[in-house]
Amino acid sequence: MAMNFxxxxxxxxxxxxVYATSLAIVMLNVGPALEVQLRHEAGLSxxxxxxxYFVELAAMGLATLPAYAWLGRVDEARxxxxxxxxxxxxxxxxxxxLNSFFLLVAARGATGMAAGTLMVLGxxxxxxxxxxxxxxxxxxxxxLASGAIILYWLPSLSVGGSGVRGVFCLGALLGAFxxxxxxxxxxxxxxxxxxxxxxxxxxxxxxxxxxxAVAFAMVFNMVVGGLWAFIGEYASGAGASxxxxxxxxxxxxxxGMAGAAAAFAVGDRVARRALLLNxxxxxxxxxxxxxxxxxxSGFAAGCYVLSFGWNFSVPFVFAAVAAHxxxxxxxxxxxxxxxxxxxxxxxxxGAVIQSAGLDALGPFLLGGLGLGTLLMFHIxxxxxxxxx
Numbered sequence: 201m202a203m204n205f206x207x208x209x210x211x212x213x214x215x216x217x218v219y220a221t222s223l224a225i226v227m228l229n230v231g232p233a234l235e236v237q238l239r240h241e242a243g244l245s246x247x248x249x250x251x252x253y254f255v256e257l258a259a260m261g262l263a264t265l266p267a268y269a270w271l272g273r274v275d276e277a278r279x280x281x282x283x284x285x286x287x288x289x290x291x292x293x294x295x296x297x298l299n300s301f302f303l304l305v306a307a308r309g310a311t312g313m314a315a316g317t318l319m320v321l322g323x324x325x326x327x328x329x330x331x332x333x334x335x336x337x338x339x340x341x342x343x344l345a346s347g348a349i350i351l352y353w354l355p356s357l358s359v360g361g362s363g364v365r366g367v368f369c370l371g372a373l374l375g376a377f378x379x380x381x382x383x384x385x386x387x388x389x390x391x392x393x394x395x396x397x398x399x400x401x402x403x404x405x406x407x408x409x410x411x412x413a414v415a416f417a418m419v420f421n422m423v424v425g426g427l428w429a430f431i432g433e434y435a436s437g438a439g440a441s442x443x444x445x446x447x448x449x450x451x452x453x454x455x456g457m458a459g460a461a462a463a464f465a466v467g468d469r470v471a472r473r474a475l476l477l478n479x480x481x482x483x484x485x486x487x488x489x490x491x492x493x494x495x496x497s498g499f500a501a502g503c504y505v506l507s508f509g510w511n512f513s514v515p516f517v518f519a520a521v522a523a524h525x526x527x528x529x530x531x532x533x534x535x536x537x538x539x540x541x542x543x544x545x546x547x548x549x550g551a552v553i554q555s556a557g558l559d560a561l562g563p564f565l566l567g568g569l570g571l572g573t574l575l576m577f578h579i580x581x582x583x584x585x586x587x588x
Contacts (some may be wrong), residue, residue, distance in 0.1 A: 204434045210342070214531075216384040218342035220280065221322035223287070223334065223374055224315040227256065227308075228542060229347025229453070230367060232430050237363045237440055242298055246430070250550025251396040253429060255305050256334035257543030263316025264536035271532060280321055280382040284316035284375050291372035295365040312539070313372070318378075321385055322541075327522040336515035337464035341457055344511060348453040351446060401432075402549035413521040414537040416579045419572040420517055421541030423565050424510045427487060427551035433558055434490050435499040444496070452503040461514035475516050480576070482509025484569055520579050 225236070231253065244252070270279060290311030297303035326335045350370070363496045433444045440448075459479075466475060486506025489498055521534055554559050 211384075213384040214282075214338070214380045216341055217322045217325045219378060219381050220318040221339050222343045222346040222465060223371075223378055224260070224319040224322070225343055226350065226371055227311075227315075227367075228425075229343065230350055233548075234364060234367060235429060236292045236432050236436070240442075241364050242301075242304075244301065244366055244487050245554070246433075246486060246550045248301060250429070250547045252301075252308060254306055254543040254547040256308040256315075257425075257539045257546075258311030259309040260316035260319065261517050261536040261539030261541075261543070263313050264320060264532050267317070267320045267532045267535075269322075269481040275386055276321055277382045277384075277386040277509050278316060280385045283314045283317035283321070283377060283381065284378040285320070287311055287375040287378070288372045290314060291368050291375060293461035295368040295372070298365055298368075304540055313363040314375075316535055316539055319538075323518065323534060324532055326518065331467055332466045332519040332522045333466070333515055334464050336518040337460050337467075340460040340514050341464065344453050344460055346466065348450055348457065351450040351453060356471075398409065414533055416572070417517060417521065417537035418500075418541035418544070419575055421538050422515070422545040422548070423568040423572060423579050424506070424545070425542035426545030426568075427490070427506065427561070427565050428510075429546035430549050430553060430561070431490065431499075431503060433553065434494065434502070435496070440496055440499065448500045448503050451500075452507040455504045456507035459508040459510070460515065463512050463515045472520055473577070476513055476520070477573075479509045479513030479516070480569065480573055482506070482512065484566065485509070487562060487565055487569070491559075492521050505580055507548065520576075535582065554557075 238249050238252070239246070290307050290309075294311065295303060297307055313457060326332060326339055350367075412517070425474055432449075435445045435448065441499040480507055486502045486504070486509055489505060490500075490502030492498070492500065518534060549561060549564070552564050
C-alpha cells in the first residue's frame with residue numbers, strides 16, 4: 201500500500217509516522233516537570249541537568265548523519281525496528297543507573313540516537329505530503345497530545361518518590377509498543393536514492409540551503425528549548441508546588457495543541473513568512489510575561505502564550521525547509537538542527553542561570569529570537585529547487 205497523505209486520513213502509515221515522532225520527543229515533552237524531579241530525586245544541579253539534556257538531544261541530532269546513507273537504500277521498516285529496540289534498551293538502562301550521572305548520560309545518549317532516527321523517518325515522510333504545512337501540524341498535534349497525557353499521569357508514575365524512574369519505564373513500554381507499528385514504514389521511503397558518489401557530497405546550492413536551514417531551525421529551538429527546559433524555575437522562585445507546575449505545564453501543552461490545530465486550519469492559505477512572524481511575536485510575548493510578571497498568574501499566562509506561539513510556528517519551520525528540499529537530506533538535517541538547538545538551549549540557559557541568575561535569562565533569549573527572525577526572513581524567500 202503506497203503512502204497517501206492527500207486526505208490526511210489516519211492510515212496505517214500516518215499513524216506510524218505520528219507515533220514515531222511523538223515518542224521521539226517524549227522526554228522533551230516532560231522536560232520541565234522532569235527537571236524538578238531530577239533535582240529532587242537524583243540530586244542533580246541545574247548545570248548537570250543542562251548537560252544531560254544536551255547529550256541526549258545532541259545524540260538525537262547525530263542520528264541525522266547515518267540517515268544520509270540509509271535514506272532511499274535501506275528498508276525503513278527495518279530501520280524503525282532497530283531504532284525502537286535501542287530506545288527500549290536505553291530507557292530501561294536509564295531507570296537502572298539513575299544514581300550514576302555518567303552512566304545516566306550514556307544511557308540517555310543511546311536513547312537520543314534512537315529517538316533521532318525515529319524523527320528522521322517521520323520528518324522525511326512529512327516532506328512528501330501533499331500539504332506539508334498540514335502534515336507537520338498533524339505531527340505536532342500528535343506530539344503535544346501524547347505529552348499532555350504523560351504530564352497528566354506523571355504524578356501517578358511516582359512510586360516510592362521515584363517519578364523519574366517511572367517516566368523512563370513508561371518510555372520503555374511505549375518503545376516496545378512501537379515495534380508493532382514498524383511495518384508501514386516500508387511504504388514511506390524515498391524510491392530514488394542518490395548515486396553513491398554524491399551521498400555525502402553537496403553542490404554549492406545544496407550546501408548553502410542546508411546551512412541556512414540548519415541555522416534557522418537551530419536558533420529557533422535554542423531559544424524555545426532553553427526557556428522551556430527551565431520554565432519551572434519562574435514558578436519555583438514564586439513558591440509554587442511541583443503539582444501546580446505540572447498542572448500549568450499540562451494546560452500549556454493543551455494550549456500548544458490549539459496552536460498546532462490553528463496551523464493545520466491555516467494550511468498554505470497565508471504566506472509562510474507572515475505566519476512565522478506571528479508565531480515569533482507570541483514567543484516573544486510569552487517570554488516577556490514570564491520575565492516581568494513573576495508569580496503564579498504570570499507563570500501560567502507566560503507558559504500558555506509561549507506554548508501557543510512555539511507550536512503554531514513549528515509546522516511552518518519544517519515546511520519552509522521542505523520547500524527547498526528535493527532529496528530528503530535538507531529535511532533530515534532538520535533533525536540535527538532541532539536536536540542540537542534544543543540541546544544547546546538548556547545547556548546555555550542552565551549556565552546563564554547558574555552564573556548570573558534567572559533575571560539574565562530573558563535578555564539572552566530575546567537576543568537569540570532576534571537572530572532567529574533574521575534567519576527566518578532569509579529562509580522564507582522564494583524557494584530555489586535543489587538539484588538531484
